Amino acid sequence: MTEALLRQQLVDECQRLGEDGLLALAAGNVSCRFESGMLITASGVCTSSITSESIVRMSLDGQSDNVLKPSSEWQMHAAVYREMPDVQALVHTHADSCVAVACHGKDLPGFHYMVGMLGLDHVPCVEYHTFGTRALAEAAVSGLRACDACLLAKHGMLSKGASLKQAADSARLLEVLCRQYLLSLAIGPPLELNSKQWAEFFAQMKQTDYQAVQ
Ligand SMILES: [Zn+2]
8 A cells, every 4th residue: 555545544534533522632643554664643733634644654663764753652653563563543632431431440351242342351451661662562562462451540532453454443442442431430330341251252253253154
């Protein structure tokens, strides 16, 4: 895919995420792998005014000749691309419901079977570190090892995908699940799927995927 096309896809996806309310107040950033580096939204970009010029091309060690500065979280994106060759795109947001759960520093529990669609019987919440640091980047990598998304304590969330659409869809799913979890807490801690139910869920997922490619 050409750089121009990827830039346009990033712009389109940022606008959709903005319309969905996931990227309010220029908080959050989106990237995709490009050649040996990545394309990432510039620092402070608003989804209402984003253009293909608002995207910075850079290497995974932080080199860029763009006049605009990349997102302050470029290290978090670069670390995932370095560590996970299959990942093609990443979405980082401060979406309301994700933040509301993440500010307790707790994993999103397996209260609903759709949690498992992200890969595990819970969504991990990684430890807090100052924004833009290598420590936060390393924590985020650990959170995404077995799961398509993770919460970042007292900060937000990060999701990965084999495409930009996949990463964005995981971000949307996590926001919906966090909202539903918060709603359920209004009448007490919700039930969670037990280990047998999770085993059956993942077996069913495997079976469905298997059939889907037939
Ligand atoms: Zn952030």
